[in-house]
Amino acid sequence: MVISILPPIVHPPTALISQSLSSCLPNLLTPRSKSTPRTSKARVFTQSQTLAILSDPHVLQLAETLEDSLQPSSSPPLPPLQKLRDISSQSLLSTSWPSRKDEPFRFTDTSFIKNSHIEPISPSESQSLASLPVSSDTLLPLHVTILDGYVVDSLSQLSELPDGVFVGGLSSLNSEVTMKRVSEYAPNFQGDLFWLLNGVGAPDIIVVYVPEGCRVESPLHLKYFSLKGSEKDSKILPISNPRVLVLVEKGGEIGIVEEHTGVDETDKCYWANSVMEIVIGNGAKVSHSYIQTQSLDAAHVKWTSVRQESTSIYELTEVSTGGKLSRHNLHVQQLGPDTVTELSTFHLSIGDQIQDLHSKLVMDHPRGVSRQLHKCIVAHSLGQAVFDGNVQVNRDAQQTDAGQLTRSLLLEPRATVNIKPNLQIIADDVKCSHGAAISDLEDDQLFYFQARGIDIETARKALIISFASEVIERFPNTCVQNKVEGLVRKLLDPTPSSR
């Protein structure tokens, strides 16, 4: 069992942040200015003028491949998409492939992607496969199917959307007013290499727009399927770059269920490089369910970037079980007072795989509330879990109430978990709590089952499931809850013989 918990960093209001941070958190110290060039050999903090010199040829080549793959259509891309592409390719010039020496990738080895031959997937390939019965399962009435990053209208059901709500590709957005709003917001640069590659490679921006005061009753299911995959050991990774912008105006409300999955049982190799940006207006609410069950040979890199205006509510519930390499970058920024953020995530590593959550929550305004619960189970001796949970409570964020709790369960001898909870508190009138625990199952609990006649294997399974349930129970939709629970049960106990 390999465990590393880095000491949580809690700064009193007047702490000498630069000094204490620089020793252990070099990269989190400086605001993430991505214009800072780096080489993979050494971190060189130089001025942005020298950018071009430090370009990473590998990255440039990949960016070029992605650009070339985009269909030259008759009309030029719409302004928001063009803007996104411009900003992204510009920044890519100065971005190198992350190495283990870069703090955000210290425990997450991305060389598996780097060493593969990346092949963009063209829309025709996907559309021809659209006849596959990938959409027979209609968990929720409102749904959009996204195959390898492309919306498939024939497999989507949106007829019950309230007036003024738009869901679909930017290219099919007809309302000028909505287009204007979308242009104002997208894109908001703050990501890393993967964010930028998505910006260059995304064929379209899929927009979810909820107008002022509108409550969308039924949750919207975004079904992302990765159809195209290569054989294991082929060293070829077909890449998809789905990009979604969720824009909920003042007082609006919507539930989003994001589900990322492969299509068949056999484990295909592919790279899903997905980005979702969410903008939540004053007093608006987004309840976000995120389920990731990709192939165990796939790479899944995901950005979720959320901007919350005052008195808004954002609730995320995540369960990730798939991918050989799965990385979720979750950034939430509270942009006004009295804002509520709740993050509940569960990661499961049942094979030779890595599950990584890098979350960052920035609280800049008074009376913000945040609750974060991260749990993970590593059930394989080659399995790994990584959690870096940063919470910043800045100077003006007085009377903030921030809580972070992480628990990990290691079920095999060499299972690995790397945990770095870190609270950075600069305001002085705040209530913050955090906790990190790594454990095996509780003996007393196991014995309680046995004392009632339940054999130890059944008891173990029940306790492991119960560990995950704490997060699964938070999915607001019961259909989603049941589906995910069934799935997690199956993964943890592939042979449900004895019960």
Added chain:
Amino acid sequence: MALFTPNLSFKTATFNSSLFILPATRHQRLRLNRCSRSLKLRASVAVESPSTSATEHVGSPELLLEVKDLSAVISESKQPILKGVNLTVREGEVHAVMGKNGSGKSTFVKVLVGHPDYEITGGSVTYKGQDLLEMEPEERAVAGLFMSFQSPVEIPGVSNIDFLNMAYNSRRRKLGQPELGPIEFYGYIAPKLELVNMKVDLLNRNVNEGFSGGEKKRNEILQLAVLGADLAMLDEIDSGLDVDALCDVAKAVNGLRTSKNSVLMITHYLRLLEFITPTYIHIMENGRIVKTGDISIAKVLEKEGYKAISDA
């Protein structure tokens, strides 16, 4: 012969418990007093003495549990806790174990159900003619040995009804009976809830999580009612209960008794013993049973404390 009427009315028992002590019991008790004076401090002496033979009364209750010179240490520290415990329980009997805090009462029953915190270092335990110490904890449970925990553990994420259903089905499976699905199972336990006077919503909560002290105790008795037991060992089932709850719990325990099954209860108070009449009371001290007698011991204890017992 039945020592106890199966569905002994609780109220009557409260007011005049001696009324229900049948001659056979009284007989045994007399011998027991004599023996205990001679310092052969074993509950089993009564039945082992020559005056008691299987032929003395037809259908003499069968041996259920026989503990001989049992000693045990804490697995981790090897610190001795039980230092030669002897106890014999026959079918239909009610035994009470009393003793100062830390004397080893809970350890004794936990050892009997196979708790991994303890290691047996000597002696033997026979249950229904089998070597109990050879059995896995869950086998002991399925064989009808039940212990209610002094402090039941909380199990977040596992609902109380699922837990009960799982336990019930384990037993059914061992008995070769079909398992019950959640709906059938609910039908089965609904009346048991009434028996222990427990709120239905506690079924959907997680096992013991956030339960009040009294709710936890009731939940233990609910498990006993649902699973049944040939030997129910109740560790301080009366601690932390209000008067009404104590009545409910005692009533439920009495309601579950038959001429065949037995009860061993650990308590600090006479009050419970007035509700559930014991055949024998044992006093444990420093890992041994040092005295065995009838309810009068508990009365002396209540008045004068353990000093009076040790001096006797």
